[in-house]
Structures are given as structure tokens and as C-alpha cells.
Amino acid sequence: MHILATELASLEEAETALDLGQSPAEVVVLSFSDSDLSALAAAWRQEAELLPSLRLASLKKLRHPMSVDLYVDRVLSGARLVIVRGLGGLDYWRYGFERIGDLARDKGVLFAALPGDDRPDPRLASVSTLAADKLARLEAYFRAGGVDNLRQGLRYAAGLLGRDLDASPAQPVGALTVLGAPADTRPQAMVVFYRANLMAADMAPIEALLEALDGQGLQAFAVAVGSLKDPAIQADLARLIEQRRPKVILNTTAFSALREDDTTVLDAADVPVLQVVLSGSAREAWEGSPRGLAPSDLAMNVVLPELDGRLLTRAVSFKAETAIDPRLEFASVRHEPLPDRIEYVARLAAAWARLGATARRDRRLALVLSDYPARGGRTGYAVGLDTPASVVEILSLLRDEGYDLGERQWHADDVERLLRGDVDHIEVRLERYEDWRSGLPESLQRDLSETWGTPAQGFRLPVLRCGKVLVLLQPDRGTRQDRKSGYHDTSCPPSHAYVALYAWLREQERIDAMVHLGTHGTLEWLPGKALALSAECWPEAVLGPLPVAYPFIVNNPGEAVQAKRRLGAVTIGHLTPPLSAAGLHGALAEMEGIIEEYAAADGLDRRRLSYLEDEIVERAWSNGLAVECGLVRDEPRRQAIAKLDAQLCDIKELSIRDGLHVFGRTPDEPRIAALAAATGQEASIRASAGHERKALIAALDGRRVAPGPAGAPTRGRADVLPTGRNLTSIDPRAIPTRTAAAIGTRAAAEVVRRYLQDHGDHPRTLVIDLWASASLRTGGDDLAQALAYLGVTPVWDAASGRVTGVEILPLAALDRPRIDVTLRISGLFRDIFEMQIALFDMAVRKVAALDEPAEDSPLAEAHRTGSDLARVFGSAPGSYGAQAADLALDGDWRTRGDLGAAYLATVTHAYGGTDSVRDAGAGFRDRVSEAEILVHPQDDRERDILDGDGVADFAGGFAAAAALLGNEPELYHLDTSRSEQPKARRLAEEVARIVRGRLTNPRWIDGMLAHGHRGVAEIAQ
Template structure:
């Protein structure tokens, strides 16, 4: 009996169709054995599949787009000797397996089609590149007519094409005829073959009729006639896979019924997958739709076929969606995962790309998983279907309500409470932003009552809520029980006791919710997560539930106050970080429970797409990016300026070392050499970039304040061409004069009107290099996009009108330049199949070699193990530099498939590498885990192959360490683990949290907390299993810790995550090894990298930022929010003192003298935010009390008195 082995990607759910095919063939006496497999069998190298290929007469392959899968299939086919292979809809390496008689496909060309067919394709596309794939589907009709006319020499191509035509009409009747055709033409079986029964490639449908409608007009006429649609009724466009409709999957009908139950009419459209953009452009855009839902995932342009080039056509997608101008949502069943696998592990790496990465490039929002595979069928979850329908209903309601009737809640943050952080966010002046937002909404006819005239007045009302004082709502427990299901309340009661609980009771029968109403606007403070002062309760409770106040806050806003939309003001809150699945939340996950289905906007800095992804994927938010503050040069001030003058006047060695304690002479260093080094250090400090205040939403960056950004961005080499500074230096300007020349160039040529060539001739006496005009043009484009960024408030208003928010790549403006602008975009991540990029790989390898060289210079030998911290934030912005460092240390390189996707990391042979490999231990952020699961698996696979490759132990410490750990009783799987972070669905090392709340005794506590929280192994099949013992063993081998600093705005003293990650890794490694472990950083955002020790980096940041009037005066001028930023630096510097010895005594001395003991600064600091000023003094006192600072007794007494005075002021004892 002939055997046909079918291997079909994304088809684990249609066994019922193939049963019907078999029944039709058996009924007619057609003897054939059909063996069916899917992509999962290929990925697992399934023995039954290998046997089926070996026994096959014909192999049929579709939708296989993974190179590892392609390689395995190629090997199996070579072994089998099978002579007939059909391949469709797959990557070039798979298409190249095609073997039908004499017909072959050249995998290097993607296809080999006769010229007449190519001509028809060109006619169909009409010059639109995005329609190329769609044109293939249109060939069905043309091909059917051309087949009889094809010459005999094309008979094998005719067979391949004929089979494809049947395959693309995938009901049971056509598929049975396809099998007959293969038997007849390839195996000489005498069977009849009926003509293909053509089914439209795209059209409309409805569960109440078996009719398929040719287009939107035909469907709308039917819907009006049958009263499925009334003119003026809200209309939702729904896109589904044609194959799923033809094969009678139930989820499209389930969604239609759910939407119709909300009084939403539906325009249901089926497409084969690659015509979605055509349906949207040519049909949906012509109807007055209110919402678009795609159940397909992938990119709008190209669909599954286009996924081999993610993002290639996203500009066209955005243009199409902008024309429709309604929210675009993806709600998809998981086609490659079982129901149980999804509910236990969340969304798999491949599914994540389909559901999140690709659609987000097109501007999708609120992704929902509606089902998965069970018993070879797509099974939907009723509450997920209902969630999709209610999200659509709420967005439509918001869109159709007049502005004066819309109710909008503005959510602010205060975590941890008591430190002056209420109403603050990263890089954003929240009170000023809130005032701008409310003023604009009032102008748009929203009902905004009692809006203070000034930011200061609004700030006063907001800050009055600190410590549970000021405006609040008493939410009755009885009312809360009406809107929160009993099952949820029991989950909370089990953790926190009966409501109202002990967190924020208002008497015995109510809960206090901080906030106040301003007409149809509610300004509320998100409750703190967990128990202030008891972070351990949250850190080590894997069944953690939010307390009553947290859930009550959102349920009050949504169900009682009846908000139509929520705006989260700045980065970031905590709701999206609650426990639950990492991705693909179910109704049991806390973020889904808390946020519900309400439309929400989230204001996020444009340079942080990593955390913005969490807000979108776990919080269901529509992200609107805002600008970061302007950059400025640090310059020299006070003591540093005086030091420059002293050196010019031949200062003594004692004078210089006394004024610059962080830069002592090295042993044997001559005084002139030391003075030259000090001069270079001062030059570096002077030119370092700092932030100039905070951003206010909608504020345009003035041209003069854009100067430093332009200089730094234009310095970055691009497309293999040198940057501005390199051009200046190559022209012969000395390094001391070059910054002034660059500043003049930007000011006069880019910002001004001077002609480029005239300027260059004036300085150099010759024509400007050809590439320099591109640099000027790029600078001017940046200026245009900065001007467009002033439209941020317009975008918020447009989103609240139910409009579409354009997507934009989240990135660092220095690295990305104009490509990272404008703001006011729904920012997204990058293509995970292409990480690291070629440029990032080059830079990463350079950093790896610099790190090795620095370690050898200090220690005299190569490091055996380097621990690295990898964040999603820097990975996205640098396009994978840190991954490049990992590969550089190990001695490996990416390998790409025919579509340019990276499918494996290969070891570089030792003789080519020229040195020993370096073992790595990777502290990955939980957001990296959620965003880059694919990279985790590639690195894990690389480590396993390195452990097995048989190289000498002295050249391969990975293999040596694995062998040693196995001797200690660890399994091979445990010993090869190298990727560690928190348990699935949990976030943060916990170190920064306990430091923030002063809930630790000694450094051993911090090291233990770090390992306990972060000792969960990932990569391959691990999935986050507890592996603290393995992690401790590996940390004991670490000799150096490294992390890249990805941008100006996030340095070591700017945020707590550096000491909470790489600082904690150094601490834990030192405890486990019993040795001093080095910690180094590299600032890579300017294109020039230098390896710098942590202590030196902290000192440089304190000099250029914290103690610098050029940094803190603009913050003080911004009042409340600026004062909070200053106080945050006290905590972050203190954090470095907590985890190690990176903070010298002069740092705390300088901070105390600059902000607390200087009466003028202290007065302004305390007037702006007394809680922040108190927190700053409290950190200094704690630093002294814990022995990290040896404070002068007189100074200590002054600080204690000032602290007492601030306490009295806050408590109202003194004015």
C-alpha cells in the first residue's frame, strides 16, 4: 500500500478533517496509508516520524520555518531515499527539498517559477511589494486555466503546482482529491481525479449561514437584510484563518456570538493568512468599524509567510491601520501548544513571536490567548472569549461616548511609601504632566472640575495623600463584596485575613483608597504592593496575592466609579507585575484579575520598550511613549573647576590628591604622568552627558537644549561610516579642541544655517568629506522628529477617542538617532530572530576581548568564569550587544538560515579563537526571560555542546566545570545550567526592595536573598526549576562580574537595578568563592566602549551628576518631582554601599554637604518635597549607622538635628 507522510506546521488540530479524507478515499476503494505529523514531532526528533519518512513513498511538508527542523528533515530524507517530496509555505532550506520528478526548487532563490507565471505575478501586484505574497494566492485561478496549456516538459512543475492548488482549498473533498492526484502522477496508481472545488481565498462568513460572501459589500447587504447589522450600530472587524473556517474550528463562531451578545455587529473576514492587509486596506477601511480583532497573530502584511521577515512591512501595516484608525487587538488560540502546557508554563517562545512580537510591530494592543490544543482540536476557554468581547465593548463605548460624558481615572504611584515618591515616575515630572493632561482634557470638553491654576497647587493636593492623609474614598466592605467574586475574596482572605484587613482600613467596615474626584476625572494613588516594612512576605511567597486595598482600588475605579478609561501616569506601577503566568494570562492570573477589561493608556519613556512590553502583555495597556529629558554636558564646577586651575598653576601632588581622592597615584607612577592622567579624567568628566531636569508630557525640546543630544547621536558611527567626532579628529583637530569644534559644527551647521562646505573650509581649508552631509541631514531629521514629539498630548486625546496609536521601535535616542523618534508611539521590541545584529555582535566581541584584557592586566591570568547581567532593556536598545559579549567570551558566533534568522550559536574552533574559552553565568532579568525565550534556548544549547565537545579542560572551563559538578553529584542537566532568574511569573531580585525598606541585617542576608530569589534555572526544558544549589556552585567559580550600561539616563546611581542585579551577583559570588570578585561596566551607547570598575563608575557618576549643580539645579527648579529624583540618588548610592565597597567616604561627605548642610539647597529641597528631603537625611544616617560611612561627629550631630526638624515639619509641629 502506498505511504504518504504528511509533515505540517501549525496543524495539530484538524484530525477530524483527515478522518473525513480517509473515509472518502476508503469509500471509493483508494488504498493509501496517510501518516500525519506536525512541527512538534520534527522539533523533538520523533522516532515515529523518522520511521515514517524512511517508509514513505511520498513526503509532503508545509509551514516548516525553523532551520534546526529543516536540517533534521534534510538528514532524514537523505537517509530514506524517498524520491518524491512536496514542500510548500516554508523556509528556503525546506522548499529546496522539493523533488517532483525532474522539478526542483533552488533554495538559494526561494523558488524557481516559469517566466509566464512570474509575469502574471507582476500584473497582480501592480507594483506593490507588500502584495507579492498575496499575489501567489491569486495565481490559483490563473494556474487552473494555464495548466492544460503547459508544455509536456513542465509536467512535473504542473504536478507540483496542481497539488498546491488542491492544498490551498483545504476541505476534506479537495484534500482527498489531492491525495488521488499524488497517487496518480507520482506513484502511477490508476485513480480518477476530480477538478478542484475552488473556495474563495478571502471573503466573509457568519455562523447563521453556510454561504461564503465574496467581499464586504456582499456581506453587509446580507447582514442588513437579516438584521445582523443596523446602520449606525457599532461594528467590529474580525479576521480568521480561512483554513480554520473551512475545517470547522469553533472559536470564530464563539467570538462572533460573544461580540453580538454585547450589541456589537461583526464583520467576520476569512483569509488564508497572507491577505490580511488586503482585507483591511480594501474592505475594512471602507466600512465604519469601531474595533479590529485578529485571531491570526503574525504580521498584518505577509502573515505566516511574512513572519520570515518580521517588521519588514510594518510601516505599510501602520499606514493601513492608521487609515482605519481604531484599536487593533490580537486574540489568538495557541496553535502549537497544548491546553495543559499553556496553563502551566505560559506561552512558548515560537508562539510568543507570533502572538506578541510581530503584531506589536503593527500597533496591536491587549493580546489575549483564547485557547489551545487539546485532543487534536482547538479548545477555547469561555472566560477568555468573554474577555475579548468585553474589551472590544469597552473600547467601543469609550470611542462613541462624547468627551463630556467620559470618565477617566489617572493613576499615580507611591512605592515604597513614606520616601517622598508619591506621584512620581522615572524621567517624568508627574505633577506637571498631570496638570498638562487635565488642562488639555478640559479643553477637549471633558468635565474636569476644580482644576488648580498652577502645578504647585495640584502638587500640594497630590502630595497631601502621603501617609494616608489628605483626600481619600472610603470603600465599604459590603460594596466591595458586591463587585468582587467570593472566590477571589477567599484567595485574598487566605493571605491577609478578612476584609478590610490591616493595610488600609477605614474603621471596621471600609477600606481607604487614596484619591480625589475632579468632575469626571479621578486622580488616585495605586496602593503599595505588599506590606511596607515586610518585603519578605512578598519575596518568598510563590502563592502571593495582592491585599484587599490593591484589588479594591481597581474594582472601585472600574465597577463603582465606572471609569471608561484608566491612564497610568509614567513608568511604572505594579499591577502588571503581579503573580501569574509570564505570558498568555488566564483568568486566574492576578494582573488579569486586577486590570480586567478596561481600556487603559500607559505613559512610558520611549527608551524602555522592555518594561513597556510587560505593561502591554501582562497589563493589557496601550503604551504611549514620551520623550526623555534633554541631555547636557556635565562641565566642571566648584572643586573640579578649581582643580583644573590648580593644575594649570603647577599644583602640588598633595593638593591634587586631596581634592580628588578617587584618583590616587599608582605605585611608581611619576608625578607628570599622574597629572596628565588627572587632566584626562577632568576632560572626561567635563564631556560626560547628564540629564537636564525631567520631561513634561507634551513639552517640546527647544533647539538649544537639543544640542548635546545631537552631538552625541551624530558621533555614533552608522552604516560603516565614521561619526562626527571621528571626522573632526581625522581632519587634524587635537582631542582637547575637538569638543568645541563639534559644538560649533552642530550649532552653526545642523541647528543653524551655515553651509557645510563653507564651515569645513573655514576650519580645515578643504572640502567636507562626502559622508558628512549625511550626518548633517540626519541631525536635521532628528530636529524634525523632536518637534513632532511635542504632539504627545494629542496622541493621548486621540487614544481616548478610541483611535489607533502608531507603533514605534522603543530605543535609545543616541544609538537609534532619528529612527528612535518621535515619541507619542505605541513602542514595541525588536525582531527576536535576529539577535544579536551583526553590528551588536561586533561590538559585543570587542567588549568581551576588552574585558578579558582588563582581567589579565589586573590578575595575570585569564578568567575561568565571568558572570554577566543581561537585561531586556539593553538587549533591545543595543540589538543584542550583551548577547554578543556572552558569545565573545565563550568563543561562539551566530549562524543564520536562508531568511537571515539566527537558529544556532556555533562554537568557534580553538585554533581560530586563539585563546581558551571563558565559562559564563548569566543573571538575566525576569523581563529578559519573558521577552527573549528563544535566546535562552540558543545559549543553553551552546553551553551543552561546549560541555560535550571534548576539548582540553584548560581550554574549555565550561566542560571542566560541568565535569567537576557531576563528580559532586549533580546531573548533566543541572551542571549545564547557566541562565538564572526568578521563578516563573515573578519579578525582581528582592535585594533592592529590602535595601529600600531597610529590612536587612548584613551583607550575608543580601547575598542569601539574591540567590534564593534568583536561583531558578532556564533554557531548554528547564522552565524555571529551582536550582539554588547549582547556582551557588557556579557563583563560586566566578572571578569577574560584568554588565553593559546601555544609555545616559540609566547609570549606576540613577536606578536601583544595577546594585540589585550585578552588584548583588558580585556580592553572592564573593561569598560563595571566599575571594574578592571584580565588578566592571562598559558604557556602550556612544559607539566607544571602555571597561570601568564599579567603584570608579560610581565616583564618576557622583562627580558628574549627584554633586553637580548642572544636574541638581534643574531638578530643584522642577519642584516636587525633581526633589524626589534627588532623594532617589541617596538611596541608590546607599544601595551600592550595602552590596559592596564601591562608595568611598568622600561621596557621602559630599552629598551631605551639598544637599543637607548647604542651607540654601536644603531649604529649597525641603520646601519642594519634605518627605524626600527627610528620606535623604535618613539614608545618610543609616549609612553611618551601618558602617559604610565614617561620618564626622559634628556633622553627624547636625544631620540628626536636621532630621528631627524635618520630622516635626512633616508632622505639623513646626511650619
């Protein structure tokens, strides 16, 4: 048996190496927690003359292996005791733990590796050199926390080094500490924060938040906890919630607090829990970042809290270093609140509390339909949703629940009149608008004027007034003459009319909440940071601190995330349209009948068989199916018929939508049966409409909406049903998952197989599209596929499932050459998956550095010749889309080359590497000009490549760009909707399959026509 040698590479190698410039000391403490380090510094200063010399450092600055090596050689090699308090167990900082463990054993240094959270990891004890009882004693000091306990911990450490100092045992602080005045008659707001902030006297953001909430008319109190998952606090906290009955909760703690039963201790309040971020980054980093937050903050303070159903607000404080203490060679880090972010969050909390306190009959609501993608007949569009019928369903629901809908009954015809502009218009006087506009930040006022000029008159905007509920259409982001700029162009501010409408709703109509109906509008795509918005981000400037409920199709987690994180919306998942097998119709149904007759005649009547063979093949040539199958004129008849039969089966089994979903309405029995056949979840499908209705009412009551995952129900995601839950995504650090890696490997093998079939050789270079929604739906099987082409597999942390690095497989294990892979990433992928971009970039560079022959590794050859190794490209930070489809449908273009040039013009930046992002448009041109394949993966059956213009934008734009550069690569559509059997087809084959199976199918056409305006819009698309 021969064991093949593999090579491991850790994500830590993607970080920047730092030299902290410290000198040795007797005791060194490293921790992820700034609170630990600040409290230790304060404790040491109290008895500095008695205690051993001390060095303190943050693990956040020691990510890179070279940083660890430098620190070990220059600081730890002179220490007598090293204490490291990690976060997430051994795998969080494996290289560091193991490197220090080796040093400790070689030089007799005492080493304590301690857990930094409530998840014990026995492996930490195994790398330590202290006995278990001593580790437990040290850990107790840190767990109790605070300056006094850590001073005793330092005294205990001194005793371990032989100093004659007594150390009292750790004195646990009460599990729950409540700050604030007793309850009065005002609505209550509860602020939850970490006890470590209290113990380290790092309370500035909490105090500022309490003061701002008080200024908004709320009676605020704060609760300090060690962890929301700590069983010791949960009973007391539940009692406190029962006593104080808060109308809103503001949570500043990180991570998820889900228990084994998928509940949290905060759920009992049945109110919105607003997630408030105390950022671990500096304010300057946030101000200069289009992403808004670093990957660690994104995971801990956004993604994981979303699993509990929390609503993201803003980052309200940032870390700032104090002056360096020359004795410790360390600068403590403290939270500094940002007043305008504190004020925004307090206003939003008050809005949610006010919503819940207002009687339903008195609530003023706006129900907003999108004008995206703003092409003829598609006004009021939403993916998979009959919006006019859904509006009527929602209005009926609101009336039944006690809302003021006026005297008359509302019908779909009323909504369709709104979409045509055939309703009453509201007037926004120019003077009033200018007054509202003057309240915008100066930079935004300047952007408006520079882009759109100064408005000459006021605005007339169509609104359907239904009692205290307004139904209206999102105005154009730009002008109707300038739609080619694209609705995902976040460099372009919204139009004056757009700003005027939202200002009118906020300031004049004084609405209490807004419902944005369907996937998706344009508000969440306006210019600004991806999350943790500032006052100069357009979504905040336009919307203001307003509660938003956003019904969203359940299979689109990526764009739901955009609404959640930029609008703070409760994204209420709704069912996908029912699916059915396309079947065959017309000439294809006739051909199937002849082939069945042919099969029955085989071996019985040779003369009849010959006649049927000729008939089948001639029909195939006359109706075009022969060309789609790749037949040639002199192909043997039996072989040709076998191909035709396979093609007919492929078309027949295509899943097509049978109509559209109506929010809150249970599908009819045949459609329930179709959905149940596709998902195996009949009971959950029947329950979904009721859940959707209850979730919307709960959100508008200012109550909690239970969280639930987003994903494609037809791809085995039974957990996304029933719908009607607040959509969540997955921890990006866990992508690709182990399951996704297996699927991605199969998918890569299928593409290689197809290229071998078409060309008789292995591919050497390819480009693959990566979209955020697909990655979130599948757990990253598209990224895993890209790694598989390289001959690389992910490496996971055994405990958390997070990806920590890659393993490079030897060529012998691949049984094929490595492929030079380029990622063309979407804007959302760029915003969400910074760590995955770094992972792939690292994998590329590790593979390129291998000593392998050019014929087996084009990347190794590129490295030897000094070529640029950038392989991750996308649009500029803050922008989205590829623009080719917009130009094709709306723009002034003359040749296909114009479309290719538009596509290339948007792919301007390379991502990953030490620079993280850099201008690199020429680099992508080179990758397109050399690519042998474009792979466009599709993982779900609910949509196909002719739904919308996304595939035309990315795949069509790529094809036009390649032609412009003199290249004719294969364009493969990779269908992974049946994950056990991926299927690669040429893009032209897939288009033909969809045209025959769906676009010309009477079943699909009839299903759409049943939905009137919206159905016709789907057909026109």
C-alpha cells in the same frame, strides 16, 4: 592558507526527542498547520478505499534531530511519496528537509518540499525530487485548502504513484468570506480569522466569539482571509471596512501584516485592533505555565502582531486532540474555546467600542500615578518624567479637547497635595468592598485573606476630582510596614486597599478608561501569568476589561512590554530627559585649568613645570582623584598626570540629564539643542510633544495609535523618534542580531583586556547580568557578549534573520582560553527569551563536550569531572528582582552577609536544558563562589548606575553574596553606550565618576530643582 574547522549546533537540538510510534504508509504528509492535517484526514476518509495509505504528522513534534532520524528510519523509509509543508522556508526545518531529501535520492522516493506561507523559498525546490510543475500542482491544492481541494490533492498524489485516478485542479475559494448578519444599528465589531479554520470546519472559537460579542450589544461579523498581506483580499477588505465602519476589530490571525509602506489593511478603520490568540498549545500546558504561552505562540501571536500596533487580549482557545484514527495512526487537532476567556475578550472589545462612542464631555477617566518604588519623597515617581507637571499638561489638553474638567484650573500644587495626601478622600464602605471582593475567583479571595487577613473597616483613599476626570495615586501593593517585600514580588497579592480602589473605579465610578502615567506602576507586576492571563491572574482581577493608555519612557522596551501584555495597554512612548555633557566644576575645574597650564608650559620653563607637576599630583591626592585613578605615591609625575587628565576627560564627557520631561510639552530651545546634539534628530524631537498629545487623545477616543519602536535615542536609534507612538519591541527569535553580535564581541574583548591589565592573566570564570530591556534595546549585544566569552557565535536564518543555532569557534581562532560564563537573568528576561536561554544552554553543553585541555576550557574540565553544567540562573517562575536593595533600604539587616544571603535566596532556579526549569539554588552559590568577574553591562546614556536601585540590587547583591562565600571577584561596569568603543571600568570607578560628574554637579542639581517635588525626589534618590 589554513581553514579553521568550526562546529555548528542547531536550536532544534534543544527540543525534546519524540517517537511518534507510526508505521510506514505509501504517502506521508508533514505540516506545521493542524488545519492542513485535519482537512487531509477528513478528505482521505471520504475515499479511503481508492486512495493510497496515508500517514500524517505535525512538524511541531519533529523538532529534534533525533525525532527526525527516528521518523525517517521507521516511517519515511517505507514511503513512496513524502510531502512536507514547512513554515518559514528551508531554515525553519533545515535538518528535516535535508535528511528527507537524502533519503528520497537514495531510495527513489518522491519528495515535495512546499512552502507553508506566502514567502517562496527556491531552496525548497532544490531539495525536492519532483519536477517544478508537479510541485506547483501540489502547492495549489494546499493553498486553496479545504476538504474538497485536499481530496483532489490526494487523488493527484495517487496518480503520481501510478494509480488510475482523475484529479480536478485546485478550485480557489474566494479570497474573502464574510460571515454574519447584515449591519444593523448596533456598534459593529469585526472578527478576522484564517480561512483555513473555515475550510477545516474548525470554527468553534470564532462562533463563540461572535455569540459573546452579540451578548455585549455589538453587531459582530467575521471575515475569513488567507493572509492579511494577500494583495488579493486587501481592496475588498478595505471596502468592507469602509461600508461597515467597525468600532473595534478582533484579529485572530498570526504574524505582522505590515506592508512596504509600514501600514496594514486594517489601519483604515482607525480603531483599536485587539489581538486574540488561538493558541497552538494544549489547555493543560497553558494552565500550568507561568509564562502563559509557548515561544512559537509568543512570536507569531504576540510579538509580530504588536509591530502592527495590535493590543494583546487573551488566549481564547487551545488545541485538543480527537481520538486516534487507527487507519491513519493520527489524531486530528482542533481548537476548543475557553468560555470565560471568550467572555473577557468580548467585554474588553465592548469597552473599547463604548469608549469611542461616548462623547468626550461624558467620558469618565482615571489618571493614575504610581507609588513605586514607595520610598520617602518618591510618591508619584516615573522614570525621566515630571509627573505633577505632566498631569497638569494632560488635564489642560483634555479640557481643550472637550472633556469635563470642572470649573477651576488645575496646577502642579494640586497634584503635589494629592501626593502628600492633603486632598479629599473617598470612602469605600466595608460592606461594599466585601460585595466586590466576593466576585473574585475563590483562589484569589483565599490569597487575600491568608496574606492580609479580614479588613476590619472600610477605606479612605485620596482622590483629586477634576470634573469627570479623577487623579489618584496607586495604593501600596502591601502595607507601609511591609515594603521590604518588594514591588516586583509576584508571590504577594495586592492589599485590600489596592483591590478596593480599582473596584471603586470600575464598579462605582464606572470609568470608561484609565491613564497610567509613567514608567512604571505596580499593576502589571501583580501575581499571575506573564501573558495570556487567566481569571486567576491578579492584573485581570484588579483591572477588569478596561481600556488603558500608558505613557511610557521610550527607552524602556522591556517594562513597556510588561504593561502591553499584562494590561493590554496602549503604551505611548515619551521623550527621555535632555542630556548634556557633565563638564567639570569646583576642584576638578580648577585642576583641569592647572593641567592646561602645565601642558602650555611643557618644554618652555622646566622649573615652573616641576612646580605644576607637584601641585597637580598633590591636589589629586588631597581631593581623592588619585585614589580613583589608581595612582601610587611613587608613580612618575608625567605618567600620573596623564592618568589624571584621562580621568578628568572621562568625567567631563559623562552624559547627565538636564531636568525631566513633561509629557506633551516641547522642551525649551537649549534642551532641544542638547537632545539634537545627542541624537542628530532635531525635527523629530520638535515633533515629539505634539505626537504624544495626539496619541493620548486618539487612545481615549477609541482610535488607533500608530506603532513605533522602543529604544535608546542616544545610541543611534533614530527610528524611535518622534515619540508618541504605541511602543513595540523586536522578535525575540532574532536576538542576538548580526549587529549586536559584532558589538558583543567587541565588548567581551574589552572585558578580557581590562582583566588582563588588572591581573596579568586571562579570566576563567565570570557571571554576567542580563536584563530584558537592555536586550530588547540593543538587539541582544549582552547575550552575544556572553556567547563570545565561550568562543561561540550565533547562526542566522538567511531569509528571516532569526537565530537558528550557534557556531563554535576553534581555540586557534579565539587566541585565548574559553571562559566559563554564567548568566544571572532578570525575571523579564526569563519570561521573554525562552529560546535564547535554550540557545545559551545548548552552547555551554556543546563547548563542554569538546575535547580541549583544562587550561584552555574550564567548561570541558567541568564536563570531564561530572560537574553540573547549569549556567543560566534566575528567580523562581513568576517572581522578579533580587531583593538585596529592598532589604538594604527598608529591611531589618545587620551585616553585609545578610544582604548577600538575601540575594542568593532569590536565585533559586536554573533555566535551559531538557528540564527547562529546575530548583538549583546551590548551583548558583557555586558559580558565585568561583566567579572571577561580575560583568554588569549598560547600553544607554539616559540612566546611570545610581539611578534607581537596580544595579545595587543585582551587582551589589552579587558582591555581598561573593564576600559571604569567601570570594572577591572583580566587579566590572561595562559601558557599551558608544557601541564602537565599549569601556570596562571597575564598579567603584564608575560610582566615583557618577558622583563627581552628576550627583555633585550644580548643573544637574539646578536642572532637577526646576521641577519642584519631582526634581527633589530625583536628588534624594
